[in-house]
Amino acid sequence: MSAKKDRVNIAVARELAEELANTAESMGFTQFALANQILSVGLTLIKEGFSVQQIKDIATFYKVMTELETVPxxxxxxxxxxxxxxxxxxxxxxxxxxxxxxxxxxxxxxxxxxxxxxxxxxxxxxxxxxxxxxxxxxxxxxxxxxxxxxxxxxxxxxxxxxxxxxxxxxxxxxxxxxxxxxxxxxxxxxxx
Structure with a gap:
């Protein structure tokens, strides 16, 4: 099966689509590749029992701890x-x-x-x-x-x-x- 047939379109807010496009370009990814990675990680964490807010909280906590050079x-x-x-x-x-x-x-x-x-x-x-x-x-x-x-x-x-x-x-x-x-x-x- 070709990659084109494996794709499904989903709707997102215009601002989010623009941000995805800009971020993908700055990272050297296609929008398709970046969206797949983000959704794959997010869905895996949700399946493991994390809420969307908890995922955001964990990322925020990790950012602060690394910025403060915290060592466990x-x-x-x-x-x-x-x-x-x-x-x-x-x-x-x-x-x-x-x-x-x-x-x-x-x-x-x-x-x-x-x-x-x-x-x-x-x-x-x-x-x-x-x-x-x-x-x-x-x-x-x-x-x-x-x-x-x-x-x-x-x-x-x-x-x-x-x-x-x-x-x-x-x-x-x-x-x-x-x-x-x-x-x-x-x-x-x-x-x-």
Whole structure:
């Protein structure tokens, strides 16, 4: 059977067809080849149980994680590294995590503009951080982070608190309340 007989026309919005044509041309593909690849991947993921929104969310999460040069590390390994680093020099450990918080603040400013605009990303983080509860709210100039199960040691909670504190300060927030306990981190802050 010829390739022409294997084709079926489908209707899409004009803007989408134009975007497909432009994208295919820029990638050196035909519209047929690019549309087939996109549909094949999308349909495979849907058959595996993902919704269209979840597919978009996964792609967004992957983009942010690669832009931040995030390396997946098992939670218990990371916790042991933090504990050992804290034993050697607690101030250095806190400082390194503070720098990470400031880096995240810079990313939020560059990509999202404001912390409020970035909070939708919290749902992605909730799926990868080793925490039983991971809730973030930022609206009306107030920020609340409520986590349970963040780290296995007090040292992990302390360095995470350092990162959050430095991130918030870099974004123009002032800490109103900070609670740390083994596995628990709660932060409330207000925009200055």
């Amino acid at each position: 590390v098992p939670g218990r390994l990371l916790d042991k590294m933090v504990v050992e680093m804290s034993k050697l020099n607690k101030e250095v450990a806190l400082g390194v995590w503070c720098e990470a918080g400031k880096m995240l603040a810079g990313y939020i400013k560059a990509v999202f503009g404001t912390l409020e605009n970035a909070t939708y990303f919290a749902r992605y983080l909730a799926n990868v951080v080793p925490a039983r509860r991971f809730e973030i709210k930022a609206e009306g100039g107030e920020f609340v982070l409520d986590t349970i199960g963040v780290g296995y040691s007090m040292e992990s909670v302390e360095v995470t608190a350092s990162a959050v504190k430095c991130m918030l300060e870099d974004l123009g927030y002032e800490i109103a309340d900070l609670v740390t306990a083994p596995g628990i981190l709660r932060v409330k802050a207000r925009r200055r």
